[in-house]
Amino acid sequence: RSRSHTVTTTSSSFTANxxxxxxTLAYDREFLRTLPGLLMVTEIVLGLLVWTLIAGTEYxxxxxxxxxxxxxxxxxxxxxFFLIIYMTMTYTRIPQVPWTTVGLFFxxxxxxxxxxAAIVDASSVTKELDSHNYNxxxxxxxxxFVVTSCYAGNTYFSFISWQSRTLQ
Numbered sequence: 001r002s003r004s005h006t007v008t009t010t011s012s013s014f015t016a017n018x019x020x021x022x023x024t025l026a027y028d029r030e031f032l033r034t035l036p037g038l039l040m041v042t043e044i045v046l047g048l049l050v051w052t053l054i055a056g057t058e059y060x061x062x063x064x065x066x067x068x069x070x071x072x073x074x075x076x077x078x079x080x081f082f083l084i085i086y087m088t089m090t091y092t093r094i095p096q097v098p099w100t101t102v103g104l105f106f107x108x109x110x111x112x113x114x115x116x117a118a119i120v121d122a123s124s125v126t127k128e129l130d131s132h133n134y135n136x137x138x139x140x141x142x143x144x145f146v147v148t149s150c151y152a153g154n155t156y157f158s159f160i161s162w163q164s165r166t167l168q
Contacts (some may be wrong), residue, residue: 017054026089036157040083043110046143047076053140054121057133064124065137068144071117075151082106100165104158111151118144140166 011138051072059065082103085091091099122141127134 003166026092028087028089031086037086037152039150039154039157040079041078042085043147043154044076044083046147046150047079050140050143050147051076053136053143057136059133062124064120067122068117068124068140070168071113072144072147075114078106079110100158100162104155104162107151107155107158111155113150114148114151116147 032041051069054065054069054072057065059069091097118141121137121144125134125137125141
């Protein structure tokens with residue numbers, strides 16, 4: 001008995017596009033010279049300052065500072081992630097994602113939650129609570145409000161970008 005075997009090989013256009021597009025990684029130096037880019041770098045630097053000032057204390061004894069730590073670290077990591085996406089122009093390689101909408105929701109949620117965290121931080125700082133950690137907590141509160149204003153600015157720019165995309 002002889003059997004006939006037929007082998008069919010197909011090539012996916014996704015694989016071809018992926019290998020062709022991943023050969024070079026773009027780098028957008030001009031992004032850091034824009035106002036949203038500068039705000040993002042400020043968010044990263046000052047956000048790092050917010051959570052390191054709190055992390056150096058006995059914040060775990062006070063649930064309010066735990067919330068501030070969560071918000072600060074969570075949005076710090078995501079902001080670093082988005083900076084990498086914008087710097088490497090990865091958003092151009094994934095056109096299926098509505099980046100203007102993602103940016104608007106990210107910056108809007110960061111603004112709202114950072115504002116709540118900054119208010120909680122400021123209202124929790126008292127010398128009676130723990131005078132040893134007072135200066136660190138007071139400084140973290142100040143910088144949390146500065147980071148909040150940076151996210152507010154980026155929310156505005158994201159809204160303008162999103163609005164111009166939806167009108168087209």
